[in-house]
Amino acid sequence: MPARITPGPADALVLIDIQNDFCPGGALAVPDGDAVVPAANRLARLFPTTLLTQDWHPADHRSFASAHPGKAPFDTVALAYGAQVLWPDHCVQGTTGAAFHSGLDVSRAELVLRKGFRREIDSYSAFQENDRATATGLAGYLRERGIRRLFFAGLATDFCVAYSAEDAVRCGFEAVVIEDACRAIDLDGSLADAKGRLQAAGVRLAATADF
Ligand code: VGL
Numbered sequence: 001m002p003a004r005i006t007p008g009p010a011d012a013l014v015l016i017d018i019q020n021d022f023c024p025g026g027a028l029a030v031p032d033g034d035a036v037v038p039a040a041n042r043l044a045r046l047f048p049t050t051l052l053t054q055d056w057h058p059a060d061h062r063s064f065a066s067a068h069p070g071k072a073p074f075d076t077v078a079l080a081y082g083a084q085v086l087w088p089d090h091c092v093q094g095t096t097g098a099a100f101h102s103g104l105d106v107s108r109a110e111l112v113l114r115k116g117f118r119r120e121i122d123s124y125s126a127f128q129e130n131d132r133a134t135a136t137g138l139a140g141y142l143r144e145r146g147i148r149r150l151f152f153a154g155l156a157t158d159f160c161v162a163y164s165a166e167d168a169v170r171c172g173f174e175a176v177v178i179e180d181a182c183r184a185i186d187l188d189g190s191l192a193d194a195k196g197r198l199q200a201a202g203v204r205l206a207a208t209a210d211f
């Protein structure tokens with residue numbers, strides 16, 4: 001990225017899943033997850049458009065280990081659409097765990113996109129659910145608004161941030177991950193995998209210092 005990035009009208013900041021359950025003390029805490037909050041707030045003041053995503057699962061969601069007798073969190077199972085990592089129950093609709101971190105300034109957000117609300121399908125990506133067939137509608141929203149370039153920050157780098165950025169490119173947007181405004185779960189090398197996929201997809205990396 002150039003030394004200075006000045007967000008313009010075709011740019012949007014997408015803050016991924018900055019929710020209590022992904023922060024220290026939460027059900028699926030990302031190490032140091034709450035460290036993204038000040039960076040996210042600062043970035044949001046620089047962008048003409050900011051969107052938020054919110055992981056939003058029913059209590060009996062199929063991505064929860066609790067829905068699979070004999071399985072434990074972080075095991076992998078085969079669902080109808082393929083391999084799915086099983087997670088601790090997290091971001092259950094309407095709970096405190098699903099709420100945005102209380103320090104996140106949501107006042108500038110123009111859209112809150114909820115995802116993962118279909119019981120049978122997980123959704124890491126803000127664009128397409130894990131069956132790789134069900135669209136969330138975000139691409140259409142962004143196109144209608146004339147947004148062409150997306151900057152991603154939030155949680156977790158190697159799951160929802162990476163899948164969203166890759167899909168953004170697939171949907172025809174430019175995508176940039178603001179690396180130090182993200183934190184990773186890093187499950188069995190998932191961060192290195194995600195970085196390889198981001199590079200292969202043509203997603204660029206930036207830092208908060210570039211703004
Ligand atoms: C996420 C695992 C399960 C994320 C959401 O936001 O990265 N990870 N649900």
Ligand code: ZN
Binds near residue numbers: 063091
């Ligand atoms: Zn989830």
